Amino acid sequence: MTLATASSAIDDALARIREIVGPKGWIDDAKTMAPHLLDERKMFTGTARAIVRPASTEEVAAVVSVCAEAGIPIVPQGGNTSLVGGSVPDEGWDGILLSLGRMNRIRAIDPLNHTITVEAGCILAAIQDAADEADRLFPLSLGAEGTCQIGGNLSTNAGGTGVLRYGNARELTLGIEAVLPDGQVWNGLKGLRKDNTGYDLKQLFIGGEGTLGIITAAVLKLFPKPKTRATALVALAEIDKAGALLSRMRAATGDQVTGFELMPRNAIELAIRHVPDTVDPLTEPYEFCCLIELTSADPEARLGEALEGALGAAFEEGEITDAVIAASEDQADRLWFIREAIPIAQKVEGGGIKHDISVPVSQVTAFIREATKRIHADSPDIRIFAFGHLGDGNVHYNLCWPDGQRDQREAFLARWEHFNRIVHDLVTEMGGSISAEHGIGRLKKDELAHYAAPVELEMMRKIKAALDPQGLMNPGRVL
Ligand SMILES: Cc1cc2nc3c(=O)[nH]c(=O)nc-3n(C[C@H](O)[C@H](O)[C@H](O)COP(=O)(O)OP(=O)(O)OC[C@H]3O[C@@H](n4cnc5c(N)ncnc54)[C@H](O)[C@@H]3O)c2cc1C
Known part of the structure; x- marks a missing residue:
């Protein structure tokens, strides 16, 4: 196939996708696309041929099938609040951004089963409200809850402030519906507490950061409402x-x-x-x-x-x-x-170098002490903001240039990798994780490659190759 025929095949495929989702599901003007192509921390920008906004699982499946046939890569996007740049395509990128925001129906609430079935584009706060109306609690809660979507929460296995008592997104999910990279729909929407029928496939999509398929709906656990x-x-x-x-x-x-x-x-x-x-x-x-x-x-x-x-x-x-x-x-x-x-x-101050790490709960304060000793031995004036979900062993160990030296910001940020090495080496020594709740995305891909055991990376690559042999789903993220 010549370059010209390949590009006309892609144009044909894009025209078919446009037909599938209709005018409400297609955005290609630069102004409306812009906020979708810039990440929350304003560190990453990207390009896309179009933003595609399907309204149903069937539409997602049809769009993904066309992409699979034509070899068009896809970046799924929820509320675009990712702190690791996972939801924004690369610069010069030639695929589509698939935004789930129109799929925002609560499909069912079963108060006696203590479950709610929701579409991926539901805003987290809307799910909390729906549970509340049914005199139940959906306990996932985090700072971005007015904007982030449940599909994004599950894809990053979000944590937040209730993990100590209720667990993170993984522990709150009973079932998933997903569109696979070849366009097949997997309906795993079971509201079961017990189900030992082979591999727990939903876990591949939870924390998968959109690299194995698109989550279109989920069955989530509810709890008695705190009084x-x-x-x-x-x-x-x-x-x-x-x-x-x-x-x-x-x-x-x-x-x-x-x-x-x-x-x-x-x-x-x-x-x-x-x-x-x-x-x-x-x-x-x-x-x-x-x-x-x-x-x-x-x-x-x-x-x-x-x-x-x-x-x-x-x-x-x-x-x-x-x-x-x-x-x-x-x-x-x-x-x-x-x-x-x-x-x-911290955002108003101008940002800094974030480390979203976890260690065993019993080791958190030892971690903070030792990390602070090592950072200050290296750079005595650096400010360290170590705060967060101590009850989960999760600290946001964030570094900032010396107070009053905003003019040092760029030089400080240029040493990102150097500080990563100090903090993440210690995390690894203490049996911790270099990403407790924000995921890997684009920002921590090299860190994962540096710290993960070769056998872990190999298993992940094999799973990716088995489900997404063309490498079309959120390419270049995680692995
Ligand atoms: C103020 C603030 C506070 C935060 N606090 C916390 C916190 O306490 N705990 C925490 O864990 N996180 C926190 N975050 C990070 C972020 O909000 C979460 O990671 C959130 O879960 C992301 O959801 P989203 O809808 O914005 O996903 P996006 O940012 O749109 O996407 C995140 C990733 O998931 C993929 N994705 C999105 N939707 C789908 C889908 N339907 N199917 C497949 N892949 C998909 C994307 O491709 C991307 O890789 C915070 C962020 C902000 C801005």
Whole structure:
């Protein structure tokens, strides 16, 4: 086939795709395409022949079949909030971007089975609302929940603030419907708690970052809706006390801890500086604070008393030095606001080098100590914002240029790989993960290749080659 005939075959295929999705499902003007082609962190831009927005699984399957036949690569996109550049094509790229946003129906809620069946383009917050209306809880919750879509959440195996109690996206998913790279539809929408019929195929798509197929729908677990909560902000006597405090809280409250978030002083101060209405209710500038939340589905549960009792004992044992317990829902929301303001403040500050890492929960504070020692031995003035889901062993260990030296930003960012090596070497020494919840995408592909065992990479490549022999699904991501 000559170049001219190949390009006319692609043009024909694109015309067929346009027919399949109709005018509402086809975007090719530069202005409307632009936000889809720039990632959340404004680090990556790309190009695409068109943005294709199918309205049903059948349309996705038909589009993917045409692409498979014509050899057109596909980048799936949900809410485009990925922090690792996974949802945006490369520059000079010649495929289509497949946006799931029109597939946003809640297909069914089964309150007695505690499940909800949703299409991939449902916004996460809309699923939470639908569950709430049925007097149930869908516990996946994260800062981008007003924008991200469940297809993106599952494709990145998202975590968020409820993992300690309810697990991450993988643990919240019972079934999946997916379109395979050859256009076949796999209907795995089973709402079963028990199903041992061979390989658990849905797990390939969860955390698959769109490289093995397109998730079009899912059956998700629901839980009894919490009727009471108790929230506190506590000052740790020293960071090493965090693990003991978490264990104490879990044991003393009948394991009702839903959130256990670490917030260091410098991150709280950055939030106060950059995000209006952020207020630290503690009277002194303590070096490390934890936000603790308990919830219960029992409206009579005396969570406030349980929290107060456990914190009193923690105080006696020298684990904490101060605490504020929220006296109302509004106060609890304001405590969470501080935590949510931290990543926003970092963005306003100008970004930095993010490390979304995990280690065993018992090792988190040792990790923070040792990593900080190594970073400061290398570059003493670098600011380190180490915050996050301590209860899950997941720290956002983010580095920033020295305070007041914004003009050093570019030179600092140019040392990204150097800092990666320091942090990720330690993570690996401690048996941790270089990507706890954001995935691999484009940003961490080389890191995965560097740290994963050869046998792991080989298994992944074999799975990819078996399902997507032409390499058309989100090419160049993950592997
Ligand atoms: C403010 C903020 C806070 C965040 N907090 C957290 C947090 O606490 N925990 C956490 O885990 N993440 C967090 N994230 C990261 C991000 O929001 C999550 O990774 C989210 O799950 C991505 O969903 P999305 O719909 O935006 O996916 P996108 O960014 O559109 O896509 C992510 C990846 O999934 C693929 N994909 C998307 N939809 C599909 C589909 N239907 N089928 C196949 N592949 C698909 C894409 O190709 C891409 O590789 C945060 C992001 C922001 C901006």
